[in-house]
Amino acid sequence: MRFLLCFLAAGLTAAEVTVEQVNKTIGLELFADANLWDDDAKDVAKRLGWPQESETTNDASYRLYPKDDYRMFECRPYSCSFLADQNKPTSLSLMFANKGDSVSIGSKDVNDKTKAKARDEQIKDYKKAIAADAKDLEEKLTKLFGKPTLGSLGNAQATREVVRRWNWNGHAFLLAAPKDEYVALRILSVKSADEGGRSRVSDAELFARAKSRVEKRPNGCATSLLYSVPAQYPPASHRWPCVRSVGSTVSGRPDE
Numbered sequence: 001m002r003f004l005l006c007f008l009a010a011g012l013t014a015a016e017v018t019v020e021q022v023n024k025t026i027g028l029e030l031f032a033d034a035n036l037w038d039d040d041a042k043d044v045a046k047r048l049g050w051p052q053e054s055e056t057t058n059d060a061s062y063r064l065y066p067k068d069d070y071r072m073f074e075c076r077p078y079s080c081s082f083l084a085d086q087n088k089p090t091s092l093s094l095m096f097a098n099k100g101d102s103v104s105i106g107s108k109d110v111n112d113k114t115k116a117k118a119r120d121e122q123i124k125d126y127k128k129a130i131a132a133d134a135k136d137l138e139e140k141l142t143k144l145f146g147k148p149t150l151g152s153l154g155n156a157q158a159t160r161e162v163v164r165r166w167n168w169n170g171h172a173f174l175l176a177a178p179k180d181e182y183v184a185l186r187i188l189s190v191k192s193a194d195e196g197g198r199s200r201v202s203d204a205e206l207f208a209r210a211k212s213r214v215e216k217r218p219n220g221c222a223t224s225l226l227y228s229v230p231a232q233y234p235p236a237s238h239r240w241p242c243v244r245s246v247g248s249t250v251s252g253r254p255d256e
Contacts (some may be wrong), residue, residue: 014145014168034169042085060084095130098182134177
């Protein structure tokens with residue numbers, strides 16, 4: 001079997017690191033205890049001060065576009081976000097120095113000598129910033145957790161990333177820094193990281209969620225109240241008896 005993400009477990013010394021040490025290195029009170037994944041997502045957002053971006057029946061996202069003086073790991077993040085499922089955090093993503101946020105003058109303006117010169121300076125500066133953030137983040141995480149392991153994240157060739165990984169108490173810290181492109185740090189569960197960053201909700205779990213939102217009518221039929229069930233539901237083999245869907249992403253089979 002070919003794994004999407006292949007590397008050895010991080011060093012045992014990481015298990016000895018305390019919550020206080022991790023939060024101090026991050027520069028924020030991300031962790032209330034040694035397990036982020038069982039926290040209430042709204043409590044996490046409140047601790048971080050990140051506003052909610054969107055919410056569905058099952059999922060929610062929180063995102064902050066920080067001001068210039070905002071720091072995490074003593075580096076400037078341009079975007080901070082985390083996702084939640086069933087009101088529990090599932091992943092956190094930080095975007096540091098990157099090409100998109102650093103070059104404001106488009107290539108179409110290079111015919112203007114003044115703008116062309118300014119653009120060259122922006123490119124030179126952002127490349128230095130990417131190299132500096134990648135170095136600083138790796139040094140801080142290594143000092144905290146020990147030496148990282150190398151791996152790759154993603155399946156498709158175009159989106160596959162080389163990452164440095166540190167494990168700590170069920171959390172995987174994944175640092176990606178493609179040369180001259182961007183620096184991104186993701187925090188996933190170890191299980192999700194082992195699966196390449198994608199944790200598919202099982203058909204059984206999706207069916208249970210759907211079943212809890214079906215309202216039975218006196219005529220024996222049922223009305224689906226599934227306003228935001230993931231697109232993978234229902235399983236192809238499942239057939240709904242006498243279901244009429246109201247505003248749902250699930251297409252029932254009425255009067256069968």
